[in-house]
Amino acid sequence: QVQLQESGPGLVRPSETLSLTCTVSGVSVSSGSYYWSWIRQPPGKGLELIGYIYNSGTTNYDPSLKSRVTISVDTSKNHFSLKLNSVTAADTAVYYCARRHYYFYMDVWGKGTTVTVSS
Amino acid sequence: QSALTQPPFASGSPGQSVTISCTGTSSDVGGYNYVSWYQQHPGKAPKVLIYEVTKRPSGVPDRFSGSKSGNTASLTVSGLQAEDEADYYCSSYAGNNNLFGGGTKLTVL
Numbered sequence: 001q002v003q004l005q006e007s008g009p010g011l012v013r014p015s016e017t018l019s020l021t022c023t024v025s026g027v028s029v030s031s032g033s034y035y036w037s038w039i040r041q042p043p044g045k046g047l048e049l050i051g052y053i054y055n056s057g058t059t060n061y062d063p064s065l066k067s068r069v070t071i072s073v074d075t076s077k078n079h080f081s082l083k084l085n086s087v088t089a090a091d092t093a094v095y096y097c098a099r100r101h102y103y104f105y106m107d108v109w110g111k112g113t114t115v116t117v118s119s
Numbered sequence: 120q121s122a123l124t125q126p127p128f129a130s131g132s133p134g135q136s137v138t139i140s141c142t143g144t145s146s147d148v149g150g151y152n153y154v155s156w157y158q159q160h161p162g163k164a165p166k167v168l169i170y171e172v173t174k175r176p177s178g179v180p181d182r183f184s185g186s187k188s189g190n191t192a193s194l195t196v197s198g199l200q201a202e203d204e205a206d207y208y209c210s211s212y213a214g215n216n217n218l219f220g221g222g223t224k225l226t227v228l
Contacts, residue, residue, distance in 0.1 A: 112164050
């Protein structure tokens with residue numbers, strides 16, 4: 001059974017860097033056919049794709065966040081990570097990691113972690 | 120890239136059918152057969168209901184069905200049940216990324 005679990009600080013100061021990790025179990029992040037994704041949901045709002053990474057290290061980011069985002073994968077730890085720098089209150093959200101199937105849908109999701117940007 | 124357009128609210132009585140639309144452009148919904156639908160209950164992670172426009176993952180009841188015409192995709196929930204009350208999101212491949220709709224809150228009256 002494939003499971004994903006987000007972890008990281010729940011509170012980040014404005015202008016600092018948000019860092020989250022998604023630990024994957026039940027499948028290797030190196031396996032083909034999957035992209036490893038980060039998605040966020042601001043309070044009371046809809047889903048926003050932040051970006052994803054393929055096991056080769058190929059990444060794709062939402063254009064509006066591209067200048068501030070880095071997604072990386074650590075195959076030795078079987079996890080992938082998100083870094084979002086220069087955060088503001090607008091980055092407050094529930095952050096989900098998810099596995100994106102080769103045919104462009106998210107088939108496995110983590111439970112989500114709430115990140116608040118506040119001083 | 121703009122989000123896909125969904126009606127913010129939908130409702131129906133138990134046993135009835137409800138259809139939720141998802142409108143995009145020829146660069147996303149209309150250009151690819153890679154539309155997916157997700158159900159999200161309060162405080163929970165989304166769960167995929169439909170992928171590749173019409174396909175259901177194992178375990179998803181056949182009361183949920185998907186279709187597409189032109190730049191608009193639709194999710195139909197037949198035989199509404201109380202547990203179907205949730206938020207529903209569409210998503211489409213858009214050439215280099217996935218777009219999401221703004222979400223539809225479905226109320227079972």
